[in-house]
Amino acid sequence: xxxxRISGAYPLLLTGGITTSIYILxxxxxxxxxxxxxVSTEGFLAALVGEKALVAIRLSLFTSCISMGAVALVGTxxxxxxxxxxxxxxxxxxxxxxxxxxxPPVVAGLAMLxxxxxxxxxxxxxxxxxxxxxxxxxxxxxxxxxVAIPFYIRSARLGFQAVPLEYExxxxxxxxxxxxxxxxxxxxxxWPSLLGGFALGWARAISEFGATVMFAGNFPGRTxxxxxxxxxxxxxxxxxxxxxxxxxxxxxxVVLVGLGILREAKARRLQ
Amino acid sequence: MIQARAYISFAxxxxxxxxxxxxxxxxxxxxxxxxxASLTDTFQDIGAAFQAKHSNVHISFNFAASSTLRSQIExxxxxxxxxxxxxxxxxxxxRSNAIFPLQKIFTSNSLVLVVSEHSEMxxxxxxxxxxxxxxxxxLPEVPAGKYALEVLEQMSVSDEFGxxxxxxxxxxxxxxxxxxRQVLAKVALGEVDAGIVxxxxxxxxxxxxxxxxxxxxxxxxxxxxxIAILIDTHDVELxxxxxxFLISQRAQAILAEHGFQEVLS
Numbered sequence: 203x204x205x206x207r208i209s210g211a212y213p214l215l216l217t218g219g220i221t222t223s224i225y226i227l228x229x230x231x232x233x234x235x236x237x238x239x240x241v242s243t244e245g246f247l248a249a250l251v252g253e254k255a256l257v258a259i260r261l262s263l264f265t266s267c268i269s270m271g272a273v274a275l276v277g278t279x280x281x282x283x284x285x286x287x288x289x290x291x292x293x294x295x296x297x298x299x300x301x302x303x304x305x306p307p308v309v310a311g312l313a314m315l316x317x318x319x320x321x322x323x324x325x326x327x328x329x330x331x332x333x334x335x336x337x338x339x340x341x342x343x344x345x346x347x348x349v350a351i352p353f354y355i356r357s358a359r360l361g362f363q364a365v366p367l368e369y370e371x372x373x374x375x376x377x378x379x380x381x382x383x384x385x386x387x388x389x390x391x392x393w394p395s396l397l398g399g400f401a402l403g404w405a406r407a408i409s410e411f412g413a414t415v416m417f418a419g420n421f422p423g424r425t426x427x428x429x430x431x432x433x434x435x436x437x438x439x440x441x442x443x444x445x446x447x448x449x450x451x452x453x454x455x456v457v458l459v460g461l462g463i464l465r466e467a468k469a470r471r472l473q
Numbered sequence: 474m475i476q477a478r479a480y481i482s483f484a485x486x487x488x489x490x491x492x493x494x495x496x497x498x499x500x501x502x503x504x505x506x507x508x509x510a511s512l513t514d515t516f517q518d519i520g521a522a523f524q525a526k527h528s529n530v531h532i533s534f535n536f537a538a539s540s541t542l543r544s545q546i547e548x549x550x551x552x553x554x555x556x557x558x559x560x561x562x563x564x565x566x567x568r569s570n571a572i573f574p575l576q577k578i579f580t581s582n583s584l585v586l587v588v589s590e591h592s593e594m595x596x597x598x599x600x601x602x603x604x605x606x607x608x609x610x611x612l613p614e615v616p617a618g619k620y621a622l623e624v625l626e627q628m629s630v631s632d633e634f635g636x637x638x639x640x641x642x643x644x645x646x647x648x649x650x651x652x653x654r655q656v657l658a659k660v661a662l663g664e665v666d667a668g669i670v671x672x673x674x675x676x677x678x679x680x681x682x683x684x685x686x687x688x689x690x691x692x693x694x695x696x697x698x699x700i701a702i703l704i705d706t707h708d709v710e711l712x713x714x715x716x717x718f719l720i721s722q723r724a725q726a727i728l729a730e731h732g733f734q735e736v737l738s
Binding site: 315316319320321336337415418419420421422425433434436437438440 | 538540541544547591607609612614615646647648649650651655659662663664665
């Protein structure tokens with residue numbers, strides 16, 4: 203095999219440069235347009251700190267935190283199991299993990315209504331006990347978990363798989379318990395992947411719309427998260443809708459950058 | 474080499490995809506009609522009837538809440554005609570110079586109470602204020618939601634329901650759906666006990682899983698449906714032909730079939 207000369211890499215670099223510029227334009231132009239339009243709209247600042255936006259962002263942050271807590275709690279052991287198990291059934295589970303990714307959120311919401319709704323497969327048995335999930339913030343959390351968990355599990359699984367089995371074995375031969383080995387060896391090595399998946403999942407959860415509007419309905423302060431509030435505001439007041447869109451984008455950027463920095467730090471410590 | 478070939482076949486596949494997906498070329502005029510969600514089935518039938526007379530005309534529809542459509546038009550969406558479920562939306566568009574001033578009221582609609590077949594909670598309109606009833610309404614910002622609130626208000630001012638009826642009924646609202654068809658869906662699924670929708674929403678076989686309770690005239694409101702031609706239309710003549718067709722006997726009969734009421738003008 204010949205060692206490629208530098209000049210031979212030029213077409214590749216050029217292609218990379220062009221596609222990168224196209225990508226940046228494609229993604230940033232709509233965002234720039236949104237910001238420009240928002241700041242030039244009358245009443246933007248008032249709407250930014252207005253009651254409607256505050257109620258919605260509070261609900262969005264509250265529900266997405268609970269959702270991601272549940273995702274991490276359930277997703278981490280599950281992803282570890284998927285990564286380490288050699289059972290043939292794991293392939294079936296794999297498909298099940300990825301299914302919510304291809305399902306349109308509205309379909310997911312409808313399916314959840316049919317399962318957990320008042321007349322639902324499971325919901326009808328909960329109803330006599332006074333437990334009703336639809337139209338509550340729990341329904342919002344359900345919808346968010348449903349769409350966010352695949353991102354986390356996929357990423358966490360890859361992270362766990364990248365941890366050499368020998369490390370865990372060595373730790374155990376030194377007399378460290380399996381649980382402690384997981385905490386002290388496996389988890390620290392997989393942190394960057396876990397955080398990456400967490401960030402993606404959170405982003406998906408906070409932007410969740412279709413499943414929420416179907417399963418949780420739209421009620422300010424109870425189930426009306428930011429995306430629903432934006433759509434509702436679009437029906438009447440563009441400035442409120444724009445302000446909330448900008449607010450959501452900014453909050454999302456702060457959280458994603460924060461998680462990114464944390465991830466970098468964890469990754470650096472591993473080197 | 475293999476990579477290059479793969480790249481070429483990928484590009485070829487992309488080209489094929491794009492060609493396959495591009496809309497069929499349109500000849501002899503086309504109309505893009507933005508219409509209120511409540512007109513969905515009716516306008517599809519009317520569109521078919523119009524095309525039966527004008528075989529070369531291609532009609533495409535965009536159905537959504539009238540207020541959504543109004544925003545889309547304000548943001549520069551291309552359309553020829555706008556049929557709204559209330560005159561507020563057309564008035565707003567007229568003020569922003571997006572439509573011609575002559576809007577035609579072509580039909581009207583009234584509201585009904587729909588109750589889930591599975592629910593025993595609501596047997597008459599008075600039950601809407603009972604505790605633990607779950608109610609779905611359209612967003613107050615969309616016409617159907619605004620009308621629904623008006624209905625509740627009218628009930629509240631009448632002696633048989635009492636002043637507190639309005640507040641009690643509002644306290645039972647579980648969700649404000651983004652359009653009127655979603656209200657119907659939530660009731661049909663049995664997830665809420667009742668909802669307020671247009672009569673036209675439950676006429677013509679769209680009443681699966683629900684019971685319809687008519688409202689007395691004094692509690693009801695009349696929703697007027699205007700149609701307007703957009704300033705940016707690329708074919709005023711064809712747009713006018715459609716408006717004329719809409720007030721013709723043929724189209725009015727289709728509207729009546731779907732539960733709309735004729736307006737005398």
